[in-house]
Amino acid sequence: MSQSAPPLRSAEEIEANASFDALLWALSRPGQIRHLPKPGEAALIDALIDRECRVYSADPLLIPxxxxxxxxxxxxxxxxxxxxxxxxxxxxxxxxxxxxxxYPDEGATVILRCKLGAGAHLRLSGPGVNGTCDLQVAGLPDGFWQTRAQVMRYPTGFELILLDGDRLAALPRSTIVEVL
Incomplete structure (x- = not known):
């Protein structure tokens, strides 16, 4: 009986797997920065989006x-x-x-461009955070964190992915954000 060799993954599959791994790692450890294999939303689209998804994009360059x-x-x-x-x-x-x-899983996953390591000083707590974790985020409008707190009512809410080039940090709906 001959044994078949496993299929070889393409470079695109390897990159999408690495992006998915970075995103899952970031979601499981809120506020900790992870690196994507390439900068921008393209890596996340390849990792997250398939024909069963409904997608909105404010950037028309992502639509194709x-x-x-x-x-x-x-x-x-x-x-x-x-x-x-x-x-x-x-x-x-x-x-x-x-x-x-x-059905709290029907909450959106939101991807925002920002600057990590500068700007508003945040203290995070909740599941996945060992005590507290501090994160700095710039490039979001005034009142952003207060509005987020107003609309979130756990278990409902949205996952927030903060993207800075090839770096990302994630804040699940369960993460409590205190602006310092």
Missing amino acids: QVMRSGAEIADMASADHVFLATVQDSEVLKSLQLGSDL
């Missing part, structure tokens, strides 16, 4: 890549994954899908 994945282009209120690029007004957080008590 989202469409190649087979995902449905949706409005922000019904999207599973929301690529906001940069945010000028924190009120946009009130338009996101938050899930329900029965």
Whole structure:
């Protein structure tokens, strides 16, 4: 009986797996910075998006890549994954899908561009954080963290992925953010 060799992964699959690993690691350790194999949202689109997803993108340059994945282009209120690029007004957080008590997993995953290591000094606590963790984030509008706190009602809410080039930090809906 001959034994078949396992299929070889393509460079794109290896990169998508590395991006997915970085994202899961960041979500399980809120506020800790992880590196993607390449900068920008493209790595996250390849890792997260498939034909079962509904996606909103504020950046029209991302739409062709989202469409190649087979995902449905949706409005922000019904999207599973929301690529906001940069945010000028924190009120946009009130338009996101938050899930329900029965289906909290229907809350959106939001990807924002920002500057990590500068700006607002945050203290994080909650599941996945050993005591507290400090993080600095710049490039978000005034009132962003207060608006986030207003719309979150655990277990409902949204996952927040903060993207700075090839670096990312994640804040699950369960993470409590205190602005210092």
